[in-house]
Structure formats: C-alpha cells, structure tokens
Amino acid sequence: MSGRQIMTADEIRRATIRISHEIVEKQAGTARLALVGIQRRGVPLARRIADAIAEHEGVSVPVGALDITFYRDDLSLIAQQPVVKGTDLPFDLNGSTVVLVDDVLYTGRTIRAAMDALVDFGRPQAIRLAVLVDRGHRELPIRADHVGKNVPTSREEVVKVQLEEIDGEDGVNIERAVEAATAAPVG
Amino acid sequence: MTLIDRDVQVADSALEVPIVDSPPDAQPVGWRHRHLLDVDVLSWADIELVMRTTDAMREVLGRPIAKVPALRGRNVTILFYEASTRTRVSFEVAAKNLSADVVNIAAATSSVTKGESLVDTVRTVEALGAQMLVIRHAVSGAPYLAADVFSGSVLNGGDGWHAHPTQALLDLYTLRARFEGGSLEGRKIVILGDVLHSRVARSNIWTLTAAGADVWLCGPATLLRGFETWAGRGAADGRRFHVTSSIDEALRDADVVMALRIQKERMASGLLPSLREYAARYGLTRQRLAAARPDALVMHPGPMNEGVEIAADVASGAQSLIEEQVRNGVAVRMALLYLLAGTVRP
Numbered sequence: 103m104s105g106r107q108i109m110t111a112d113e114i115r116r117a118t119i120r121i122s123h124e125i126v127e128k129q130a131g132t133a134r135l136a137l138v139g140i141q142r143r144g145v146p147l148a149r150r151i152a153d154a155i156a157e158h159e160g161v162s163v164p165v166g167a168l169d170i171t172f173y174r175d176d177l178s179l180i181a182q183q184p185v186v187k188g189t190d191l192p193f194d195l196n197g198s199t200v201v202l203v204d205d206v207l208y209t210g211r212t213i214r215a216a217m218d219a220l221v222d223f224g225r226p227q228a229i230r231l232a233v234l235v236d237r238g239h240r241e242l243p244i245r246a247d248h249v250g251k252n253v254p255t256s257r258e259e260v261v262k263v264q265l266e267e268i269d270g271e272d273g274v275n276i277e278r279a280v281e282a283a284t285a286a287p288v289g
Numbered sequence: 290m291t292l293i294d295r296d297v298q299v300a301d302s303a304l305e306v307p308i309v310d311s312p313p314d315a316q317p318v319g320w321r322h323r324h325l326l327d328v329d330v331l332s333w334a335d336i337e338l339v340m341r342t343t344d345a346m347r348e349v350l351g352r353p354i355a356k357v358p359a360l361r362g363r364n365v366t367i368l369f370y371e372a373s374t375r376t377r378v379s380f381e382v383a384a385k386n387l388s389a390d391v392v393n394i395a396a397a398t399s400s401v402t403k404g405e406s407l408v409d410t411v412r413t414v415e416a417l418g419a420q421m422l423v424i425r426h427a428v429s430g431a432p433y434l435a436a437d438v439f440s441g442s443v444l445n446g447g448d449g450w451h452a453h454p455t456q457a458l459l460d461l462y463t464l465r466a467r468f469e470g471g472s473l474e475g476r477k478i479v480i481l482g483d484v485l486h487s488r489v490a491r492s493n494i495w496t497l498t499a500a501g502a503d504v505w506l507c508g509p510a511t512l513l514r515g516f517e518t519w520a521g522r523g524a525a526d527g528r529r530f531h532v533t534s535s536i537d538e539a540l541r542d543a544d545v546v547m548a549l550r551i552q553k554e555r556m557a558s559g560l561l562p563s564l565r566e567y568a569a570r571y572g573l574t575r576q577r578l579a580a581a582r583p584d585a586l587v588m589h590p591g592p593m594n595e596g597v598e599i600a601a602d603v604a605s606g607a608q609s610l611i612e613e614q615v616r617n618g619v620a621v622r623m624a625l626l627y628l629l630a631g632t633v634r635p
Contacts, residue, residue, distance in 0.1 A: 169345065172357035172387075172627075182319040183631030185338070186345035222354045 105262065105277035108253055114234065114265075114272045117250030118147065121232050122154035124248045125201055132161040134198045134227065140216050141169040141187040143205040146267035147234060151203060166191035168202075173215035195224030201248075205263040207233040210244035235274055237261050320628040324436045324443045327452035328495045336461070336496065340471075342624035343462050343617070349386065350620055360387035360630055366419035368410065369446065370396040370426045375591050375615055376446050376455070380423045383622035392419065411435045421629065424448075429488075442629040450486050450555070456590050457492035459621040461500060463614050464545060467586060474501035479539045479581075481573060482549035482598045485512040486556065489590045490549060494530055504530035507539035508549075508571060511560040536571055543581040547588040548573045548599040564597050574600045578608070586610050 109117070129135050132155060139148030145167045152165045169189045177183070202216050217229055232248035237255040255261060255276060262275045320338060322330065331339075349357055365384040369377050377393070384391045394414065396402075401410060407426070414422065420441040424432045429449030436443040447453040464478075465471040478497055484490045484506050497504050506516055513532055520532045533539050540546065551567060561567050578585065587599075587609045595601040604611055 171345075172349070172359035177359060177631070178362075180631075183628055186342055186627075188345055189348055218358070222356070223352060 105275040107273055107275050108261075109235070109251055109274035111266075111272035114250070114274065117234060118150045119154045121248045121250060122151045123158070125151065125230070125232065126155060126159055128230070128247065129199055132159055132163055135201070136164045136166065136193055136195070136198045137201050137203055138166040138168050138191065138216075138220070140202060140204040140212060141167060141171075141189075142268060143263055143265050144168075144203045146265050147205060148201075148203040149267075151201075151232065164193040166193065168216055168219055170212060170215040170219055173219045175211060175215065189219070191223055195220065195226050197225070197227050199228045199230065200226040201230045201232050203232050205234050205265075206261050207231070207236045207244075207246050207249075208239055208261075210240045210242035213244050214242050234263060235261055320631060322629070323632045324432075324445075325454050325625055325629060326432050326436060326443065326445045328454045328457050328492050329452075331496075333499060336458070336499065339458055339621070339624055339628065340462055340465065342628060343458075343620045346386075346620040346623040346627075347617075349623070350616075356386050356388060358388045359627055360384065360389035363387075363389045363420050363630060364392065364418045365389045365421045365423065365626065366392040366394065366414045366417075367423045367446075368394045368396070368414060369424070370401065370431070371447070373425060373446070375618065376425065379615070379618040380444075380446060380455075380622050383619050384421075384626055386619070386623055387626055389421075389626070392417070407431060407434060408438050411439050415439055415441070420633065421626065441633050444625065444629065447488055449488065450491070451488050452492045453488040453590075454492050455618070455622055455625060456489050457496045458625070459614060459618045460489075460493055460547070460588060460590070461496045462621055463588070463610055463617045464586070465500075466613075466617075467610070468544075472501070473497065476502045476544040477505065477542060478502045478545040478547065479505045479507055479543045480547045480549065481507045481536070481539065482571060483512050483551045483556075484508050484516060484549065485514055485560070486552040487549045493547070498528040498530055502545075505539045505543070506530060506532045507536055508534065509561065509567070510534045536577065537580060540577055540580040543585055545586045545588065546573060546578065546581060547590075548593075549590065550592060551594055551598050564594075568597045572596070572598060572600060573603055575603055575606070578603055584608070588614060591615070 126132055137148040137152050139145035148165050152163045155161065155163050167190045169187045171184050171186045200220060204212060213231060220226065220229060230247040233246045234250040236246055236249045236252050239257055258279050260277050260279050262277060264271055264273045266272050349355055367377060367380055381391050381393065422435060422439055422441060423444045423446045424435050425446035426448050429451035431448050432443050432445040445452055445454055464473055480490050480493060494504060506513060516532050520530050523529045551564065585608060587603055589599055589604065589611050593599055593604055595604060
C-alpha cells in the first residue's frame with residue numbers, strides 16, 4: 103500500500119451499509135429498485151450494497167454491470183482503445199429506479215457516459231448515483247445522491263480504490279499522479 | 290471529432306490528467322496494428338484481444354438498441370472491386386452499429402471503370418474524408434499498396450488468392466464458441482475443396498494452426514498445388530498441417546469440415562474436368578460427413594454453390610455453423626473496427 107490512506111476496510115464496510123440504508127429510505131422500499139455497477143470497481147460495490155439490502159430488508163435487489171467504454175467521449179484522445187469488460191443487465195429497466203454505483207466520482211464524464219448507455223437499454227423511471235468517494239473537480243452538472251466519503255483533492259492526485267474482489271484487499275488511498283503512473287496496476 | 294469541441298481543448302491542455310473518473314486499468318495487452326492486412330502479423334495475444342472484444346460486441350448486438358457511439362464521427366469507406374454480399378454488408382452493418390459514417394463504393398459503378406488507378410482512387414476517397422478503408426480487390430496484395438498511400442487504417446476485405454483476415458477471425462471465433470473451454474488444441478479441422486484459389490484457406494491456416502488445431506487441406510491435387518511444399522516446410526513456429534487428395538483420409542474422425550467454394554471465376558481451364566465430377570468426388574454430402582465425428586461441425590465461408598462443394602441438406606443441417614458464421618462476422622468486424630480506430634487519431 104502506498105500514498106495516504108483515506109478509508110480503511112472498516113470505513114468502506116460502514117459506508118456501504120449506510121448507502122444501502124439511504125437507497126432504501128429514498129426509494130421508500132425496494133420495489134422496482136435495481137443496482138447497476140460501473141465496470142470495474144462499481145460492480146463489486148453494487149453487489150455489496152445489494153447484499154446489505156438483502157440483510158436488512160430481506161429482499162434481493164437485481165444487480166447489473168455496465169461497461170461504458172463505447173460511450174466515452176475521449177476515445178479519440180487516449181493512446182489505445184480500452185479493453186472492454188462487458189455489460190450485463192439481467193432485468194427490465196423500463197419503469198425501474200436504477201442506482202448507478204461507482205467507486206470514485208471525479209469529472210462526471212463516466213456518469214454521463216453511463217447514463218447514455220443506460221437509456222439505450224430502456225427508460226428507467228429514475229436514475230440515481232451512489233459513489234464510494236466523491237473527490238470533486240466536476241466538469242459536468244452531475245452530483246451523487248449517496249456518497250461514502252467526500253474527499254477534497256487536487257487534480258494532480260489520484261484516488262485509488264482497492265476492493266477485495268479485484269485487488270485482494272479493501273482500502274482507499276490518495277497518491278500523487280507521478281507516483282501512481284509508475285505503480286501498477288492502476289485502479 | 291469528439292462530442293463537444295471544447296472537450297478536446299480541455300483535454301489537450303491537460304492530457305496528463307485522467308479524463309475519466311477512474312483511470313482505465315493497466316492494459317494486459319494493447320492493440321498495436323494500424324492496418325489489418327492479414328492474420329500472419331497477429332500475435333496470439335492480439336488474437337485473444339480480438340476474441341474478447343468480439344464477446345463484448347456480441348453483447349451489444351443483443352441489446353434492444355444494437356448500436357453504440359464508439360466510432361461516432363469516423364468515416365469508414367468500403368471500396369470493393371469484387372462482387373460481395375455478406376462481407377460488404379457485414380462491414381457496413383458493423384460500422385453502423387458503432388455509429389460510424391459509412392461510404393460505400395462499388396468499383397463497377399465508380400471512376401475505376403474510366404481507368405482510375407487504385408492509388409488515385411485511395412487518394413481521392415481519403416480527400417473525401419475516409420479515415421478507415423475497407424478494401425476488396427481481385428489482385429493479391431492490393432490492400433498493401435492502398436495502405437502505403439492511405440493515412441488512416443486499411444482493412445483487407447479479401448485480396449485475390451492471398452488473404453481474408455476477417456473471415457479467418459470470425460471462423461476462429463465461431464469455433465471457439467463451440468468447443469469446451471474455447472480451445473481448438475488437437476481438433477481435426479478439414480479445409481475441403483478449392484484451396485488453390487482460396488484466400489479464406491490461406492488466412493485460416495495461420496489462425497487455426499496457431500490455435501493448435503490439426504489442420505488438413507483436402508481437394509483434387511490440381512487445387513492443392515504448392516501447399517505440399519508449404520505443409521512440408523511447416524507454418525510459422527514450426528506449426529504444421531496436412532495435405533491430402535483422399536477425402537476419406539481427411540474426413541475420418543474430423544471435428545470440423547470447412548467446405549470452400551469452387552471459384553469458377555478464378556479457375557484456369559484444365560484444373561477440373563467438370564463441376565459434376567468435382568461434386569461426385571469431393572462434394573460434402575451427408576454420406577461423406579458420416580465418416581467424421583458424429584458431432585462434427587460444418588462450415589462454409591459463402592457464397593455456396595449448393596450441390597457442388599456442399600449438399601443443400603448438409604448446409605442447412607443441424608451440424609451446420611454457416612448462419613452463425615454470418616452472425617459472428619458482424620461482431621468480429623465491429624471488434625476490429627473498434628480496435629483499429631484506436632491506432633489512428635482522427
């Protein structure tokens with residue numbers, strides 16, 4: 103682990119559980135509720151939130167995975183095409199409340215892409231947004247409905263979320279961009 | 290061009306800053322090829338990347354709106370000097386599914402008939418905005434010449450007897466989906482018929498032997514000319530394949546039989562006594578297929594001469610993958626357009 107830790111495994115766990123309660127409270131139940139994780143680290147987070155809802159509400163909420171690669175607005179700017187990780191939305195979006203789940207909210211461009219992708223699958227009644235970390239620096243008029251932790255950052259910093267399902271351990275760290283560029287794999 | 294001009298300026302001044310919220314994961318393997326002229330320059334990692342990207346494209350094709358904006362604003366020009374239905378339409382559908390702008394040029398109705406050279410035509414379509422060029426030509430090597438003068442990406446849609454890389458990749462994808470664990474290791478795959486004139490066969494030999502398959506070429510000796518030497522020498526990395534004129538030997542316990550079209554238009558006189566004789570000796574009939582494994586798969590790159598190289602009931606039978614080949618063709622071409630688009634900045 104490198105950089106400065108801003109969330110421990112316990113804090114991630116508590117934030118996830120709190121978000122799960124907030125989502126149910128805002129929806130006044132779990133009817134027509136669906137969680138959609140954004141590839142990659144949004145997907146395990148969405149599963150964790152669904153597990154927490156199952157635990158305190160006794161209801162299993164459908165979970166999907168969304169790959170936003172084809173909807174990025176910077177495909178012509180980056181050096182190489184990103185590897186596509188796949189989309190799986192095993193439920194009908196029409197009329198449902200979809201909670202998008204991602205690890206870090208930064209410029210908002212990922213969320214813009216995710217909303218464009220979602221509406222190609224159907225017409226949700228509402229789309230909400232839950233993120234583990236909001237680091238500011240929005241470039242689009244987008245805000246999160248549920249936030250695990252607000253973290254003021256500078257643009258030169260990189261927020262690295264590590265999740266057990268992908269990285270082997272839980273934790274959120276802040277690194278300087280230079281450091282992060284040499285560290286692998288980048289989250 | 291990106292969605293909004295301003296985005297470009299913002300990004301240009303701050304390219305070091307990750308543009309999306311989560312920087313993309315470290316790439317296990319990246320796509321390095323600007324053109325797709327043949328499969329012989331692809332590493333196995335490249336092929337795996339095409340296969341994985343094709344999986345994602347299959348998922349896109351299953352969506353209620355089977356269209357994504359990945360190539361929005363890109364111009365894909367399709368320049369075909371030879372007749373084609375499936376390859377041309379497949380490229381067109383693939384490009385449109387990625388939201389590219391598609392320009393179709395059939396050489397038969399273009400200035401080519403007034404004597405314009407290939408190089409001039411390529412320069413002209415580039416001046417008219419082409420960024421990716423899909424080309425089919427009767428002369429082997431023509432796409433290489435086009436790639437020399439074109440500043441974007443060239444995709445070979447079939448050149449003469451030489452290569453048909455997208456067909457080989459879609460055949461590989463179609464087969465991998467049918468075998469346990471996606472492995473063709475040790476599978477006996479027979480390429481049957483007019484191997485001599487077949488760019489499909491030449492490209493498939495590369496990918497199928499690279500996948501570890503036991504490849505057999507079978508046909509009349511006149512249509513296997515030159516392949517004996519190649520087979521004896523082995524393909525790259527010492528990979529080998531077999532050549533035989535005995536259809537019984539070829540089909541025995543085969544896992545896959547790929548029938549090739551008898552290419553009448555390329556056929557010099559004297560190679561075949563008659564189509565009827567060919568059909569009698571090498572046509573893939575139900576009876577002959579019985580010598581292969583009971584679950585053997587049947588393929589054909591199309592278009593078919595039913596009753597010549599393949600019997601109609603075999604082509605439409607339960608073991609046939611022919612329609613699946615066509616369906617996967619769109620997904621594979623989407624994957625290749627997407628990957629190649631990353632190597633040339635608009």
